[in-house]
Amino acid sequence: MTMRTALSKTVMYGMIGHCGWGFTAQMRRRVRKLFRDQWRPIEQVRATQLEQLNILLEHCVKHVPYYRQLHARGLLSDHVDCLEDLSTAPTLTKQMLVEEPQAFLADNMPPNYLLQRRSGGSTGNPLTFYITPEAAGWCAAGEIYANMLAGYRWGDPVASLWGSRFDSPPPPTLRQRTASYLSNRIQCTVDRVDDESCGRFVSQLSQMRPTVLVGYTSSLMEMCHYLEQNRITPNFPRRSLVSTAEPLTPSQRQTMERVFGRPVFNRYGSREGGLIAAECDFHQGLHLHCQGLYVEMSRCDGEDGARRLIITKLGEMGMPFIRYELGDYVLGEIGTCACGRGSPTIQAVRGRTVSNLRLPNGAFIAAEAFIVLLDRQAVREYRVVQAADYSVVVELVPKGDWDELSQHRVIDTLTGITQGRVPLRIELRQWIPRTESGKLLPVVSHVPSTIDTAPLARAAIQAA
Numbered sequence: 001m002t003m004r005t006a007l008s009k010t011v012m013y014g015m016i017g018h019c020g021w022g023f024t025a026q027m028r029r030r031v032r033k034l035f036r037d038q039w040r041p042i043e044q045v046r047a048t049q050l051e052q053l054n055i056l057l058e059h060c061v062k063h064v065p066y067y068r069q070l071h072a073r074g075l076l077s078d079h080v081d082c083l084e085d086l087s088t089a090p091t092l093t094k095q096m097l098v099e100e101p102q103a104f105l106a107d108n109m110p111p112n113y114l115l116q117r118r119s120g121g122s123t124g125n126p127l128t129f130y131i132t133p134e135a136a137g138w139c140a141a142g143e144i145y146a147n148m149l150a151g152y153r154w155g156d157p158v159a160s161l162w163g164s165r166f167d168s169p170p171p172p173t174l175r176q177r178t179a180s181y182l183s184n185r186i187q188c189t190v191d192r193v194d195d196e197s198c199g200r201f202v203s204q205l206s207q208m209r210p211t212v213l214v215g216y217t218s219s220l221m222e223m224c225h226y227l228e229q230n231r232i233t234p235n236f237p238r239r240s241l242v243s244t245a246e247p248l249t250p251s252q253r254q255t256m257e258r259v260f261g262r263p264v265f266n267r268y269g270s271r272e273g274g275l276i277a278a279e280c281d282f283h284q285g286l287h288l289h290c291q292g293l294y295v296e297m298s299r300c301d302g303e304d305g306a307r308r309l310i311i312t313k314l315g316e317m318g319m320p321f322i323r324y325e326l327g328d329y330v331l332g333e334i335g336t337c338a339c340g341r342g343s344p345t346i347q348a349v350r351g352r353t354v355s356n357l358r359l360p361n362g363a364f365i366a367a368e369a370f371i372v373l374l375d376r377q378a379v380r381e382y383r384v385v386q387a388a389d390y391s392v393v394v395e396l397v398p399k400g401d402w403d404e405l406s407q408h409r410v411i412d413t414l415t416g417i418t419q420g421r422v423p424l425r426i427e428l429r430q431w432i433p434r435t436e437s438g439k440l441l442p443v444v445s446h447v448p449s450t451i452d453t454a455p456l457a458r459a460a461i462q463a464a
């Protein structure tokens, strides 16, 4: 055990954690509650959610201009008898929050009480939003809880391959720097991952030997490629990998498990909603994070049964999100897991709304069709970009055995998938650019999406 881990376990999570005061002790209490509540039967989980939802609705109708307007127009009730009754309220989009943030702020919050957060621009403009310190604490507890599902224990070293430019700069005060050191976490910034940066990360991580390695799917894959190419058998992570922020395909999971020799836990979260769903060690789907969130799925939107994810943040009173469209899709039905945890499970979460290719006749082609095909090719990474005029460019970073035949095979299959209705070409690249938050989006379409702000909701914003 390194000195840092020893200090983290004894001082940060031992002495401070057990003496019943301070941030760490509060965090331990929150995580303990999440662990206790995970075994409650679904009926009890839903009853608590309903109670929290009614407190939230009453607060919103009284204190938040936008929801007050919706209530005045008969579009939002201040009380529901069951969770499903919420589905008649209009959904909220990122664009609405970007356009009129003031309309969503509660008027009873003390000045400077709320914490500012930003979310990335993968689905358009970056969003600035606010959360209460209480909700921020629960968000952090949710992340620790999900790490624990993947094998983390208090004080263990955790590393992340993360690349957001929105993440806070190094803490300025000595106290904050000490707390950051004792938290025993390091972040490898993956704005751009190449052989040089991979080499640096590998030497850092070999020394630290994190228990859990959390990363964007593309960053973990890049690391796999580097390790295989250089015939390195990594001595990290000690327990597991957590793949998050981007869709994870079965072949990517297989590659990671082969290269690292550790199980992969899929996780789904967003900056706006925090932890949304996470796999347990049964790996039978992602358990929805029902404590503090109510997650709905729209009726099937696509021919493949994809449904939009909609969240309500039950514990957020500063800038409440009621029926917020995350812009992501989920495939398959809601299920249960044999582990016995009460929260339901969802299957694969698929990229963003813009990640479906559109055909001129209005039909769309699921991102999966491209991901499954390109995953099997001799390519290191790829991105399918559709311009507003429907034309498609497939950007590829080829591996050694890529040849002309591979190129023809990809073009032929893609032409088949798109039924020859859109012009297609392949461009070979050295590097695929990431979004502002460091993500690699496998399929991006600039053809306008059909999901738009409901006209009634737009009128309510203007009136608020």
Ligand SMILES: [Zn+2]
Pocket: 279, 280, 281, 282, 283, 284, 287, 337, 338, 339, 340, 341
């Ligand atoms: Zn489970």
